[in-house]
Amino acid sequence: MSVKDFNLEQFIADARQAAVSENPILSAESLMKATVADCENIIANMPVIEECERMLFEDDTVSIWYCRFEPGTVVPAHDHQMHVVVGVYQGAEEHAFFDNSNGEYKEIKSLSLGATEVAKLSPNQIHTVTATNTASQALHIYLGKLSTVERSLFTFDSGKEIPFSVENYEKLAQVNSLT
Numbered sequence: 001m002s003v004k005d006f007n008l009e010q011f012i013a014d015a016r017q018a019a020v021s022e023n024p025i026l027s028a029e030s031l032m033k034a035t036v037a038d039c040e041n042i043i044a045n046m047p048v049i050e051e052c053e054r055m056l057f058e059d060d061t062v063s064i065w066y067c068r069f070e071p072g073t074v075v076p077a078h079d080h081q082m083h084v085v086v087g088v089y090q091g092a093e094e095h096a097f098f099d100n101s102n103g104e105y106k107e108i109k110s111l112s113l114g115a116t117e118v119a120k121l122s123p124n125q126i127h128t129v130t131a132t133n134t135a136s137q138a139l140h141i142y143l144g145k146l147s148t149v150e151r152s153l154f155t156f157d158s159g160k161e162i163p164f165s166v167e168n169y170e171k172l173a174q175v176n177s178l179t
């Protein structure tokens, strides 16, 4: 039995506090680890969210998102320009990481992140995400204001860097669904 039921409002309050603490990355990571460790508790108490992604809170210091990824759909490669802490509470996220630092775009590693697991991403890391077998559900803490930061998308074939915008994102998502 859980000591305390998961409460989304409390999680948001705790994540906001972590973001302005002395060591935001470590604080956000330990909050996320403690939260998703009891993934059944989150599943039982998380409000139903219809859309695949929803911004739960944002200010200048932190952006908190709910993210659901579907098998068969690959999110276009992108960076974040800020630190990110990802915590999966259902299913598994499949990440592929890319590097373009030598003028050559290539996949450098993959990571399967299952329920109860947490990953930290650095500002310049480029990744794509999909889910294995069933939809994955996760909470993401971005240590900055994600909606206004200037960041990039990368085309699937050559990894050409283009500005992150809703229009460009949808174009790439469409290309991906045709292949």
Ligand SMILES: [Fe+2]
Binding pocket: 078, 079, 080, 127
């Ligand atoms: Fe991402």
